[in-house]
Amino acid sequence: MTDFFDQIWAFLPGPMRTQLEGYVTGFWKVLPQIVMALIFLIVVWLIAKLVRWAIPRLMARARFRRALIDVAVMVATVAIWLFGVLIAATIAFPTITVGKIFTAAGVGGLAIAFAAKDTLENFFAGLMLLIREPFSKGDFIDCEGFEGQVEDITIRETHVRQTDGQVVVAPNSMFFKNPVTILTAGELRRTTVICGVAYGEDVDKARTIIEDAVKAVDSVRDDIKDVQIFAQEFGASSINFEVTWWTGSTPLDIRQSRDAVVSAVKRALDDAGIEIPFPYRTLTFKEPLPIRTAPGEQMPQAAE
Template structure:
């Protein structure tokens, strides 16, 4: 019976405490309702402000989420302080600080890629659709998330690259401009007039399809090769990979045709064989020493018949 009375007393005290806390809980509910309204309004304001700055949609969503989280954290701290007066915002911040350190160590790579994704999204460069190269990775940028960047290879494979990898390493954006410079090596024979060859090659490049003739075309004598004088030929064309292949195809075919028409040789490697001792030429001597061929049966009969007349 004593135990039953003790339990009833405890339940009575708890009920009385709950009744005493009802006003505080009501105030906390009002605070949460106000927090919800403020967070919704702030998200709309953030959306309008960020869309005016022409940033990526993913970054706009991130900004809205962060604004909402900050407001909700503040509202929950105020509500908890009202319901539980012994819990102060300073205590909550201390607990959150210790917890954030532990979570940070546990999810280091995830947070690193997250922050790198945010910084990549803040960049003006590397837009959706750009062709990029980063170390051993290359492809077309299809999508940028807060953790990964989706790259599509030219052979159609999709590669998910962690944002930290793209942020820490140099990234070459091939399609940043409408055009970029391409080059190829061309060799001519040693007995060819180099000035004439330069003029023929330059004109052939200028006449090739896809070459931007408003940009400079360079033809430089580069080196003494094994069998040729090599020229470095540089021109400007489209920055996309398909533009590079098309312009290079047109340039190479045009240079070959122009040099052939001018009678200028594009040599291939020659090989000279040297022997330690002179090789005897036996074929001619053997022919002289060989007896004449024996007559056939028909020829023998014909000679016999002639002798009979």
């Protein structure tokens, strides 16, 4: 085997043998430095492992959200490895300084930043959302036409389950740059329905009956917020009341409470003999219309 390698070595041109000898000599010179760099990287790995163990426990005691803890661990780990690799490179190759590395990384980082603009935008938007906490998991929100419950907030995107069961995965920049309505910011939310009564009915009596019916509904929190009944307008066929009350803040609470209130008001008005009119139409013609009867039928007699 040695003879074989000797033959190959002898076959190589002189300049190539000289160059290879220089490589081997240079490798043996820097080998101690490479070993020291590897030992330093092992230390960096131990430090990163310690940080991944310590940060979650410290932040959990301070009651930070899980997503924010994960972000902190990720950022700390990346920072430790970044500086560790830079220092290891300077140990292994003393001619490479940290300043030169940062200069090269700055040029490359600028190009990467332009190429990954949207990704970085969503990253920093997610970081700000996790720090500021305008909304959290479990909240019902409405943003840019998407309404639903927040299921998860990651460093890049937010998962919102809409009331029809579909999940919207939206970039964090959308929630950071646009207005977000937090439907469950409080325990209670106001809701309104319109109820009309006929023009021939007593408005004050109708208002009292509607108010009593609304207050009797269990989901109406009239113990905290007053029920408000206002005669709103003269409609085409009715006097319209604006019926306003407070109930739970989730979409299901709103729908269930509206169902109960509408049913209660309808029963109360029926029991009181107050008419909830449907639209009336009176048709007027310029000329009298002839009335025709089917064969065998008699013309209806006008009332005397």
